[in-house]
Structure formats: C-alpha cells, structure tokens
Amino acid sequence: MTFLAGGAWRRAVAGIAAAVLVTGLPAAAPAAAATKKVDTVLEWYDVTAVAVATGTRPQVTNSRAWAIGWLAAARAVRTVPIGTAHHYQDAALASAIHTALSSLIPEAAPTLDAALQATLSRIPDGRAEERGIAAGQAQARSLLTQRAGDGLDPASVNPAYPAPEPAPGIWQPTPPSFGAAQQAGNRFATPFLLDRVDRYRPAPPPALDSERYRTDLAEVRAYGAADSVVRTPQQTDTATFWLGSSLTLYTGILRAALAQSTRPVAWRASLVAVFHVALVDTQLATSDAKYAYLRWRPVTAIRAGADPDWTPLHTTPAHPDYPSGHNTYSGAAEQVLTALVGPRAREPYTIGSPSQPGATRTYRDWRRPTLENVDARVWSGIHTRTADEAGVELGRDVAAHAVRNASLLFR
Incomplete structure (x- = not known):
C-alpha cells in the first residue's frame, strides 16, 4: 500500500x-468589528483542550466530546440575526460548547463556567447575547440527545475481551503487563x-x-x-x-x-x-x-x-x-x-x-x-x-x- x-x-x-x-x-458571516481583540474561537478551542484533559477517559470518548461541542457551536453560529453583528456568534459559540462539555465532562464545570463568564462579560447585555446563548444551548442539548447511547462512553469502548487462543499471527496480550485488549468496543459504536x-476496511x-x-x-x-x-x-x-x-x-x-x-x-x-x-x-x-x-x-x-x-x-x-x-x-x-x-x-x-x-x-x-x-x-x-x-x-x-x-x- x-x-x-x-x-x-x-x-x-x-x-x-x-x-x-x-x-x-x-x-x-458578517466581519467582526475592528475593535474586537479576543479571538473567541481560539479562546474556546483552548478551553475545550483544558476541559478534555480533565480526568481519564479513552481517546475516542474525548474525541466525541470535541465533536459534539464544536458541531453544536458550528450549527449555532451558522446564521446571524439581523443587527446582532458578532456578539450573537460569540455568545452562541461559547454557550454551545459550555453546555455540551458541562454535560460530557462535569468535573470540568469550574473551568467551563469561568470561561463562559469571561466571554459573556465582553458582550453587551441585550438581544444579541440572549439569542446567542439560547441558540447555543438549544443546539448542544439537541445534539447530546441525538448522540445519547452511541456506544462511545468508557465502558462501551472497553468491554471485556477474552484473549484468543494462541496461534501464529493471532494477537495475544503483550509484555510487560500482558493486559486485556483495549478499544474492542469502538467497532460497535454509532458513527457520525x-x-x-x-466501509473502508483495508485488505488483509x-x-x-x-x-x-x-x-x-x-x-x-x-x-x-x-x-x-x-x-x-x-x-x-x-x-x-x-x-x-x-x-x-x-x-x-x-x-x-x-x-x-x-x-x-x-x-x-x-x-x-x-x-x-x-x-x-x-x-x-x-x-x-x-x-x-x-x-x-x-x-x-x-x-x-x-x-x-x-x-x-x-x-x-x-x-x-x-x-x-x-x-x-x-x-x-x-x-x-x-x-x-x-x-x-x-x-x-x-x-x-x-x-x-x-x-x-x-x-x-x-x-x-x-x-x-x-x-x-x-x-x-x-x-x-x-x-x-x-x-x-x-x-x-x-x-x-x-x-x-x-x-x-x-x-
């Protein structure tokens, strides 16, 4: 190959x-105002990275958190109500990721709450902020419901997997710990x-x-x-x-x-x-x-x-x-x-x-x-x-x- x-x-x-x-x-979307100094996308990218690093979960479970949070954000910011400029998008993006990750990684709540407060403090109170928050929350909750039970929780990702009978070419637990096989459950999860x-399984x-x-x-x-x-x-x-x-x-x-x-x-x-x-x-x-x-x-x-x-x-x-x-x-x-x-x-x-x-x-x-x-x-x-x-x-x-x-x- x-x-x-x-x-x-x-x-x-x-x-x-x-x-x-x-x-x-x-x-x-409409261009951001020239006075905007904080890049909210990068701000929440870094917040997501910190939240995902909280605790110990399988890599695919963490990838799922990124996917759900940012897909909710992307859906929420796709349209901008007339007269709301970039304030709506900033509120929607922050609210979507905050809502999704607070549910998926509850131990990261203090970090997420502080980040949301920091973002919203830069946005003038009013209709743009309110509509952005509502849109972000709605998209996150909808996606969380849609992906519930998708088989990407830690227990489903790593079910018990008995070692196969030893034979030439067949996988066996490896040194030094000779631990049980990991990630065997991923193949049963629901794709996006x-x-x-x-579909794209390689040749033997x-x-x-x-x-x-x-x-x-x-x-x-x-x-x-x-x-x-x-x-x-x-x-x-x-x-x-x-x-x-x-x-x-x-x-x-x-x-x-x-x-x-x-x-x-x-x-x-x-x-x-x-x-x-x-x-x-x-x-x-x-x-x-x-x-x-x-x-x-x-x-x-x-x-x-x-x-x-x-x-x-x-x-x-x-x-x-x-x-x-x-x-x-x-x-x-x-x-x-x-x-x-x-x-x-x-x-x-x-x-x-x-x-x-x-x-x-x-x-x-x-x-x-x-x-x-x-x-x-x-x-x-x-x-x-x-x-x-x-x-x-x-x-x-x-x-x-x-x-x-x-x-x-x-x-």
Whole structure:
C-alpha cells in the first residue's frame, strides 16, 4: 500500500474541498468589528483542550466530546440575526460548547463556567447575547440527545475481551503487563457520518510467509529494539516525540490551522467540528479493522521466533497491530486539513509532545507529521511499517468520506 501523492491526489483533494466549502460548511458571516481583540474561537478551542484533559477517559470518548461541542457551536453560529453583528456568534459559540462539555465532562464545570463568564462579560447585555446563548444551548442539548447511547462512553469502548487462543499471527496480550485488549468496543459504536464502520476496511495484512512480512519484521527487530545498535539518536527522538496521544499531539496542529485562518467564525468552528467528526469515525473504523484481522504485534512475533528476549523501545499498546491507530489518526487529520485549509500552513507552526517534555518540532505542512508517525511506530518497536501505511490509507479514506458528506452535519 502506497501513500497518495502527485497531481492526481492534489486535484482530488481540491475537488473535495471545493464541494464542501460550497455545500458543507456555512456561508461567510458578517466581519467582526475592528475593535474586537479576543479571538473567541481560539479562546474556546483552548478551553475545550483544558476541559478534555480533565480526568481519564479513552481517546475516542474525548474525541466525541470535541465533536459534539464544536458541531453544536458550528450549527449555532451558522446564521446571524439581523443587527446582532458578532456578539450573537460569540455568545452562541461559547454557550454551545459550555453546555455540551458541562454535560460530557462535569468535573470540568469550574473551568467551563469561568470561561463562559469571561466571554459573556465582553458582550453587551441585550438581544444579541440572549439569542446567542439560547441558540447555543438549544443546539448542544439537541445534539447530546441525538448522540445519547452511541456506544462511545468508557465502558462501551472497553468491554471485556477474552484473549484468543494462541496461534501464529493471532494477537495475544503483550509484555510487560500482558493486559486485556483495549478499544474492542469502538467497532460497535454509532458513527457520525459513516454508514458502516467497515466501509473502508483495508485488505488483509501480508501473509506470515510473505517477503513483505519478513521485511517488515526484520526492520522492527533491528530498528525498534530497546537496545538497537542501528537506530540513530534522531530516530529515537522521533519515536519518543510521537509516542503520546494522537489527540493531544494533533490538538496543537489543528490549533495552528485555526489560528492562521482568516475565515469567518462560522467557517472556523465548522473546521474544528468536521475534523473531530472525521476522527471519531476513523477510530471506529480502526477498531473494526484491528479486531477483524487480529494480527499479532511485532514483540509477539519476534519472541516466538529466534529472539525470545527481544524488547521494544516503547511498551506495546494493548490491541492488535494492523492497522496502526496512530497512523489512521495522522492520515485522517492530514486529509481534513489538506482538503479544507490546503496542503501547507500559512506560516510555520511549532508543537510540543506530552511524551517528550520540553521538545518541540516545527512544520510547514500537514503531511510531514504523518510521515514521521509512520517511521516513529516502527522505531518504537510497536508496529510494522505495513500496519502504519495501511493506517494512513484508512484514515485518509474515512476523512475524505467525512469531508464529502459534511453537509449532512448541518441540516
């Protein structure tokens, strides 16, 4: 499986973007007043990030919170009542996200309440504020009702999953903890835009006796070992930087796209909404593929062969190898940003990593993080390159579907 590249891919992306910007995302709203100093979209983007970081929940559950909050906001700010200028939109956006996240993450209520008070204090009392608050609350409550019981609560995401009987190629719990499989329930959850989670399921992984699989495993064994003598310090840094939560890492990337955008409030809110809707659906499709194929992890395969003491650089996550979840996330994020923003950032942007505190990386486009993620999972010793590349393709496919069908979110 190869990466999409070249003029054909760029033309396809451009066509998707054109269709969505005409039919899927909202029309331009009146320009904000010249005196406006606080960017309410970025303000609530940061508030959302802080709220989502409160407590411990599965990544897909957190992605769901982003999707519901920002989709409610995007719906609420799509139309501006005559004579209300930007005050209505600011109140509607803040109210929608506050209402949604207060319900989904009640432990973040103090942060959310303080943020709402700060936003509303900048808005003159009157009809614009009142109508904005009402619209935001209504959209959030409607969406919360619609998504109730969608299977993305923590218990549904991680149901009990008995380990399969040991067999060559079949996933088994991995060292050092040999914990039960995680995220097995995602495949049963309700997508936002996919009609079924297996629509873009990748082809099966390479046969165990194939040249491709032997090459894959040899690469991981050499470059992904804890005591590797061929992995460079720079490769170790890349593996460590991209080890953290994809949601956390890409929060900075999406923020850069949002901060650099000159588009109206409604368009920017919709960008965040479509991004996270696509990423929820991608995580469901990832779970479907992982548990359909149940491919064992490199550490299991290598230890079953000639190297029973082999240890990866980083601890292997508790779910099957194929496809790589980190790379489905990267592929989907890249696809949404390329389709809706363009292939390159307006300016270089810098992000940090929770798994490599103090380190930063600077990028100029959305593709480079994907390429680094592919390498990183091999150099960490936790995925084969084929699983990484299949993950990128799956993520791009699901995200392209979300972008094509984004208009359905705003009916």
